[in-house]
Amino acid sequence: MSASAPRPAVSVLGLGLMGTALASAFLKAGHPVTVWNRSHAKTGPLAAQGATPAAKAADAVAASDLVVVCLLDNGSVREVFETLGGRVAGKTLANLTNGTPQQARELAAWAAEHGARYLDGGIMAVPHMIAGPHAYVFYSGDQEAFETYEPAFAALGGARFTGTDPGFAAVHDLALLTGMYGMYMGVLQAFALARTENIPAAGLAGPLTEWIGAMLTGIGQDAEAIDSGEHLTDVSSIAVNRAAIPNFTATFRAQGLTTAFFEPLQELLDRAAEDGHEADGLSRLVDLLGT
Ligand code: FVH
Structure with missing residues (x-):
């Protein structure tokens, strides 16, 4: 990405320890960031850094073409996705929540059914490492989506694509x-x-x-x-x-x-x-x- 190119907007769903670090890294790299969390109070510190808080997950999804998800587990991700339904159409969902290869494949199938591109991710870092030299994320799934957003993912650390099988990052x-x-x-x-x-x-x-x-x-x-x-x-x-x-x-x-x-x-x-x-x-x- 050239220095003058506008950074794509990113919405981050889930502001636990890791989601907060991810959102903060996107902000520091100059992306417009919208944030959503089940407990709304956690949006406060990020709003103070320049993020736009969203009251509902659907509002956050509407705000950006790239939606990064980092929740407790893939059961929670599924629950949130179900509330969104067809509103994910045309979006890229990058789910960086820890889970199983099978869950990743099921979520990719759900995204495809609802017209979204899906990337699964495995974060090889703890929160304070995000954006540092030793942090990287494994990705798998939609290769075109990965290539589109690879420069944005660089805000978090390294970005390693492991294959088009959505389960590969989890493996x-x-x-x-x-x-x-x-x-x-x-x-x-x-x-x-x-x-x-x-x-x-x-x-x-x-x-x-x-x-x-x-x-x-x-x-x-x-x-x-x-x-x-x-x-x-x-x-x-x-x-x-x-x-x-x-x-x-x-x-x-x-x-x-x-x-x-x-x-x-x-x-x-x-x-x-x-x-x-x-x-x-x-x-x-x-x-x-x-x-
Ligand atoms: N922290 C770490 O070092 C590791 C490093 C590698 C990757 N993991 C994985 O990242 C996922 C999130 O981990 P986390 O450390 O951010 O976890 P918490 O701080 O506990 O935040 C959990 C967030 O998930 C939200 N949440 C939980 N259940 C639901 C639900 N049913 N619907 C919607 N959101 C849900 C929770 O919301 P709230 O409790 O604040 O309202 C937090 O935002 C995880 O997969 C790690 O394995 C982290």
Whole structure:
């Protein structure tokens, strides 16, 4: 977008922590912004920044061709969409609410039935990161709509189109958040163990951060193994990890902590070993995660 081109108007539905950050970023980038929230009081701070508050979702939708939606969940989105009905015709709905691929496909079908273009999105940022260098959003769905509004989406951070299947952004979002939740669960267990021996969390934070950072450098190698099916390792085998896990369960039990975190991992390692994969790396376990 050239410096002199007018910025398209954007309406933001949902002014929770994230919706407020999104609306504020659009305002700062020079877009005319209309905002709506179920509890009207939340429009106040954005109105003070220059946004136009709308009393009804339908009024906000009427104000802009691009409608960005960020609500608690896709059940709420569906409820709000149902109140709008045919008033979304001709609009682009960019729904950045966390949800499932199936919900995204259903909302895209609903939008198509009502004459709107639909983009689903997964926000890879927390509110204070929005518009900063590390924030980006996965999008999927109507490619023409994405290309039309890509310069506007740049106000939020990076914009990564993952495909025309509306469910793809949610798949990417959920995959990355799965990695995050796995990390958090591990970190919480680490703090819990340290606390049983009066090691303060602050004392563990530095080494834990360094260690997790070092381990993250292996993700690319794991990806190559998973895509090629070649899991033989010169780093750390199924056999050695299988031998180590009982040390964790024994220690956690002895310290009065639950061992539930380790049980699924132990079960996967046992199955991999029984299937003859003791010399493979942990990437092999991906093959055992089917239901
Ligand atoms: N906050 C974060 O760090 C994450 C980062 C990644 C993306 N997530 C997802 O973004 C969605 C919104 O999250 P949020 O943090 O803004 O959530 P809240 O501050 O709790 O705001 C929720 C808004 O949803 C409105 N709302 C709830 N139910 C309904 C409904 N039935 N009809 C209409 N609006 C509804 C709520 O309105 P109100 O309670 O203020 O009246 C808020 O505007 C979410 O999917 C995250 O997973 C955020």
